[in-house]
Amino acid sequence: MKDSNFTLLDLKDPNTCLEGIWKHIPGHIRLTFVSAVILGLAAHLYAFTNKLPNLDDTLNLFGTTYGRGSGRWFLPIVMTWDGDYSMPWLIGMLSIFCIAVAASLTVQILRIRRPVACIIAAGILAAFPSTAETFSYTFSADSYFLSLALAAFGAYAAVSFRRRTNFIMGTLAITLSMGIYQSYFSVAAVLMVGALIFEVLEGNRKISALFLRGITMVGILSASMLLYFLMVRVSLPTGDLTPYMGISEMGHISIREIPIRILMSYGKYYMTFWENDSMFHFGFLRYAFVLTAVCSVALLVWIIRKKRLASSYIALSVALMVVYPLAGDLIYVMAPHSPVYIRMIYGLCYILLAPLALVEFADRELGIGKAPLQSVASWVILLTMALTAYSYVIHCNKAYFKVDLSHQQCASYSIRLLERIEACEGYTDEIDVILIGSTGQDLINTTPKLGEIKLDGIYDFPQLRRSYTYDLYLRYYMGFPNPIQLGSSTAAIALEKTKEVSDMPVYPAAGSIQVVDGSLVVKLND
Secondary structure, three states, X not given: OOOOOOOHHHOOOHHHHHHHHHHHOOHHHXXXXXXXXXXXXXXXXXXXXXXXXXXXXXXXXXXXXXXXXXXXXXXXXHHHHHOOEOOHHHHHHHHHHHHHHHHHHHHHHOOOOOHHHHHHHHHHHHXXXXXXXXXXXXXXXXXXXXXXXXXXHHXXXXXXXXXXXXXXXXXXXXXXXXXXXXXXXXXXXXXXHHHHHHHHHHOOOOHHHHHHHHHHHHHHHHHHHHHHHHHHHHHOOOOOOOOHHHHHHOOOOOOOHXXXXXXXXXXXXXXXXXOOOOOOOOOOHHHHHHHHHHHHHHHHHHHHHHHOOOHHHHHHHHHHHHHHHHHHOOHHHHOOOOOOOXXXXXXXXXXXXXXXXXXXXXXXXXXXXXXXXXXXXXXXXXHHHHHHHHHHHHHHHXXXXXXXXXXXXXXXXXXXXXXXXXXOOOOOXXXXXXXXXXXXXXXXXXXXXXXXXXXXXXXXXXXXXXXXXXXXXXXXXXXXXXXXXXXXXXXXXHHHOOHHHHOOOOOXXXXXXXXXXXXXXXXXXX
């Protein structure tokens, strides 16, 4: 008997249901998603089809409970979605899917609709070099990019959902995002500020309503932060975050430090886009960025004049534009006592999306190409951002080439070392091998041309050999069965002080590998 509301007869088959969902997704969202996948593969396929070693990834090659001590209480749960092994292809594809979701939500929030702009935005978001740094830590990459997608969804909920629903859904999504990786909080913040800028420029809402919108967004971000720290306390009953890299001091900042940290946040834009300190960009792009900024300001002034915005709207929009870059680089304020790595400043790339969004806003509000300024600005901005996205694709591939070459050099070195170890008199496959001075500075970087790749986690050969997981590297990648202790171990420190070891020459000299007190000692450094 048919129920007046619902019966199983109303349930559509999966194919029909999925087709209906796909058809209801706007074309610009579908284009952005597909573009992010394709351009993401162009940037990162090298990493997905090779197992590129990284110190932390070697430690967590087969399962991990990593994260809780760093305040990432949701990370150990999420990391089970790709199995127990650090498998680059599966993790890479899951990551690309999450990045594509974040890119699709981004263009929706910032009102980017035109095909060329959607493709360029997808390229910037999928290839910004902080993604390559994150992918070097393969074991956690897909979880981190799920955090990115959740942050973008939290901003989307805050901007697009109805009152109350937006507060609840936005807060929950951003809280879960921070529970995986705290740094993407800035992505949620910069997207909310960006959405609010265009609402102000529209001039359709009263100033009081816009202030209320802004207060609601600040409330969502604040509630997310408070709920996150509450969950940290629940997950760590003792409340002891690891002191590693200043994580235990996260959120602790004095009033006197705030202006300095804010200046550092703005300064990072100067260092990245003008000084090119991380070597992400083609050399000429610094001038293209200046020209883009000039065109953007001119376009903004033209929009304000044509729309005849009141002074209150102008003042509010300018204030939000000043806050926009700060929101994208909030990590300097969030973690004042922690070193800031490239993977932590993904929100920096959102400064590049603002001009794309501004061009589209002008076209939508005032008509396409109504003035020469509008056409010139469009060409300058689109070409600059397209070349920037391409420079990121190149930089990511350079990074993967560097670590691949370093891996081959380290493997070759290790094979020679292990051959000498196995040829040593007294060697058995059960004897402890102790690498004295394994963290020393004896090795020469044989590929200095790759020194321009300054991403953390993208290591050269000497860094791989000196790493705290070199013993696991020899076991997992070289198949060496013996127990290995590095130079930082208690046994190595004790043996290093003995006369017998101190008199040994340094590897690869004859006599640098000997059996001492029942252990096979390799002296790699004085």
